[in-house]
Amino acid sequence: MSDEVRVFGLPAEKGRWVFVAIGFLINICLGSVYAYSVFKVPVQKLFSVGAFQGGMPYMIFLAFFAGLFPFGGRMLEKMGPRKVGIIGGSIVGIGWLLSSLATGIVFLNITYGVIAGAGVGLAYGGPISTAVKWFPDRKGLAVGLTVAGFGGSPFVTAYIASRLIGEYGPLSTFFYLGAVFLVLLTALSIPLRFPAAGWKPAGWAPVTAGPAAVSRDYNTGEMAKTSSFIGLFICFCIGSLAGLMAIGISSPVATEIIRMDTTMAASLVGVFALFNGLGRPLFGILTDRLTPRYAAVINLSVILAMSVGMMFAAPGSAILYIACFIGFWLCLGGWLAIAPTTTAIHFGAHYYSRNYGVMLLAYGLGAILANIISGQAKDVFGSYLFAFYPTAILSAAGIVLALIFIKPPKESR
Secondary structure (H helix, E strand, O other), rough: OOHHHEEOEHHHHOOHHHHHHHHHHHHHHHHHHHHHHHHHHHHHHHOOHHHHHHHHHHHHHHHHHHHHHHHHHHHHHHHHHHHHHHHHHHHHHHHHHHHOOOOOOOHHHHHHHHHHHHHHHHOOHHHHHHHHHHHOOOHHHHHHHHHHHHHHHHHHHHHHHHHHHHHHHHHHHHEEEEHHHHHHHHHHOOOOOOOOOOOOOOOOOOOOOOOOOOOOOOOHHHHHHOHHHHHHHHHHHHHHHHHHHHHHHHHHHHHOOOOOHHHHHHHHHHHHHHHHHHHHHHHHHHHHHOHHHHHHHHHHHHHHHHHHHHOOOOOOOOOHHHHHHHHHHHHHHHHHHHHHHHHHHOEEEEEEEEHHHHHHHHHHHHHHHHHHHHHHHHHOOHHHHHHHHHHHHHHHHHHHHHHOOOOOOOOOO
């Protein structure tokens, strides 16, 4: 009986919310990668490299984060969230600590990009899978609140890192933050656990009919053969591409196109991060209430509108810039709630850790394409504004794909 299960000394229906709070705090640590823009210029100056090389640790980090996530999903199935969280969190902390010893950009690519990125890839899935399994009745809200810490992390970590860099330099800052992350991530992972098989909240029964129904649990191979998976994967990739591109060019667009001063541009990154965090519970709730299909359509429609808006950006159009980039950051956060929640809703909870590990590869592909599109727009056409034409076209196509394909897979019998 569900009322016999107690979590943190409380009835499970109440105590399970502590897992969401723990997951939120873990994600604040993991999401510090979004504060890398604070390190970028000091790293460029320290190692005498250009903007592209200075951004390589960030790009490599995101690639290894997404690439290791499927492996982390398989580990979760075998070892559970506590052990995987401790392992992944330890690797994150070690990567940051080793970064303090960097003697060049290649060294930092390995310690920060490969090691810390891989650690986040392993640690990221535990809090999400824990939320999904403890909240079969409110997946979207629970996942959205859990990952809000990742999106909102720069609001906290960018400020702390900026102060530390100004006082001690980037290498010492890597050390101090790495020590904190090592302690916090391992300690916060200790309470994580999945509910017993078959547990469900009191008074709740799985939906057996309608758009939210799950006919059965799909393993990864079965999931990958469905049009539902293909549609969600492509739309997730488009949303990630637009959002990660916006994160990467927020400051240069503000200074080079809008002609803001660097202080204002840096301050706005913290504001944008709040909306990134807000987008996760917001679109988690929309996914629960409106179905994944319509949550995706709303998200991609906002991306389309923001992309078109940025085509008209010019020196002095600060309000347009702020509104559009709030939209981009909000929607990226939204996809990091829509995608995991939809994976659970459409393909079941049993193989969830592994299934979402594969789905998150769309995020990694989006990160790579984002850097290619924004870089080519600047290098070939001379302005980042040309990067918004592809995002407009892709988001319009994504709306059509979402309407057609993001729905529960048809059961073949």
